[in-house]
Amino acid sequence: MEVDGKILKRLEEWQQGGEALPEFVGLYEQLLRIQVEARARIPAPEPGLSRDKASDRLRQGMPLLQWRALSLDWSAFQDLFRAVVSATGEYYKATAEAVHSLRDIARDIPPLQEVTKAWYEGSPLSAFSQPHGVDPELLAAVIHSAVRPFLTCWSEALIGLVDxxxxxxxxxxxxxxxxxxxxxxxxxxxxxxxxxxxxxxxxxxxxxxxxxxxxxxxxxxxxxxxxxxxxxxxxxxxxxxxxxxxxxxxxxxxxxxxxxxxxxxxxxxxxxxxxxxxxxxxxxxx
Ligand SMILES: [Zn+2]
Ligand SMILES: [Zn+2]
CATH class of the missing domain: 3.90.1670.10 (FdhE-like domain)
Structure with missing residues (x-):
């Protein structure tokens, strides 16, 4: 993805120039690398919507990308989720327990699908995070990082249909x-x-x-x-x-x-x- 690639390049230039960056930027950069790599393996989505149909949806205030159209490659998503969890765990040592619980959530695809759908549709995540003792905000952040390469692919494929x-x-x-x-x-x-x-x-x-x-x-x-x-x-x-x-x-x-x-x-x-x-x-x- 072009913007993410440019961001990585700029961060590298700053670091080489000895610029002091906030600590969290290290994790941000690592996640961005994981996302850029994943993104390169995601095939460009087919919009599957005519301009008229898109216009109808938008007129009714409905966003173009519905959950069922998103049709993620779940095995790729699961790998990405695990990679995000590992990066986060390496970065914040205090999250060792949370990392264990997050890996639990990602063990099987059906519960992972369920929680990702809830996140996408804006439902509360506490029903998923509580049994695992994970902070719902951390869970949301991990889902977001893992799903972002798919969403940005879709966003680029569909934005031309938005008046x-x-x-x-x-x-x-x-x-x-x-x-x-x-x-x-x-x-x-x-x-x-x-x-x-x-x-x-x-x-x-x-x-x-x-x-x-x-x-x-x-x-x-x-x-x-x-x-x-x-x-x-x-x-x-x-x-x-x-x-x-x-x-x-x-x-x-x-x-x-x-x-x-x-x-x-x-x-x-x-x-x-x-x-x-x-x-x-x-x-x-x-
Ligand atoms: Zn206001
Ligand atoms: Zn959006």
């Missing part, structure tokens, strides 16, 4: 995931959202919260950094934040997923001001 002017909703037109980053485009400063699950990009209103849908201008605000490159959108109604970058103010090529991962100071700024990352949890628990 951007037509969709404009707060969730992903491909997989239904929530956005975890935004950017203002170079051409006209229009705001686009980036899916936290499949990396699809879609056009969205400048003045609307993608998480609760409010358009109340008194509830919406943003902070910028000194150069005006980064923005932190906040919503008073659902108390969430969304990180963003203004591409009109950047010079070099911007690798969006990397920006999203590395702008930890903005997460800190959001939390210090009493907001939570909008793509995590549900709106009602805010």
């Amino acid at each position: 951007q002017e037509q969709w404009r909703r707060g969730y992903c037109p491909i997989c239904g995931g929530k956005p975890h980053f935004a950017f203002l485009d170079k051409e006209r400063g229009a705001r686009w959202l980036l899916c936290s699950r499949c990396e699809a990009q879609w056009l969205f209103q400048r003045l609307e919260c993608p998480y609760c849908g409010t358009q109340d201008q008194d509830a919406l605000a943003y902070f910028t950094d000194d150069d005006g490159v980064y923005r932190l959108y906040v919503c008073e109604r659902c108390r969430t934040y969304l990180k963003a970058i203004d591409l009109r103010r950047t010079q070099s090529e911007t690798l969006l997923p990397l920006e999203c991962i590395l702008k930890l100071d903005m997460d800190g700024q959001g939390r210090d001001n009493g907001y939570r990352a909008g793509w995590t949890g549900t709106v009602s628990d805010g």
